[in-house]
Amino acid sequence: MTSPRETPALPGVPPLGNTIPNFQLLGWYALFAPAGTPDAVVSVLSQHLQAALADPAVQKRIENFGLIPFPAGSAELKAYVESEIAKWSELIKAARIEPE
Numbered sequence: 001m002t003s004p005r006e007t008p009a010l011p012g013v014p015p016l017g018n019t020i021p022n023f024q025l026l027g028w029y030a031l032f033a034p035a036g037t038p039d040a041v042v043s044v045l046s047q048h049l050q051a052a053l054a055d056p057a058v059q060k061r062i063e064n065f066g067l068i069p070f071p072a073g074s075a076e077l078k079a080y081v082e083s084e085i086a087k088w089s090e091l092i093k094a095a096r097i098e099p100e
Contacts, residue, residue, distance in 0.1 A: 002026065009066035028070075030077055042074055 001007065001015045002025040017023045031049055033042055052058050053071040062069045072080065 003068065007066065007068055008063055029067075030081075046074055 001010060001013050002023070003015055004017055004024045004026075005015060006013065015024070031045070033045065050071050050073070053062075053069055059069050
């Protein structure tokens with residue numbers, strides 16, 4: 001498990017972060033709109049997505065795929081993406097990985 005916490009899909013399997021402090025490697029999905037999409041449109045899309053992700057039936061289907069639903073607004077998503085870019089950029093530079 002590379003997520004920060006246990007998942008119902010693998011009960012009793014501890015996260016690797018329990019052994020290696022602060023370790024987490026997440027695969028994640030998000031809904032993005034094209035740059036320049038009006039804020040009002042982004043807001044409506046976000047409201048509908050949040051409502052769908054709040055539905056217990058939708059949450060159960062997502063969990064059945066071994067995923068952990070994490071509804072977030074556009075500001076939270078933007079902050080997360082920026083933090084991931086910074087984290088991976090630093091690791092790539094430190095490892096001296098070059099594009100091929």
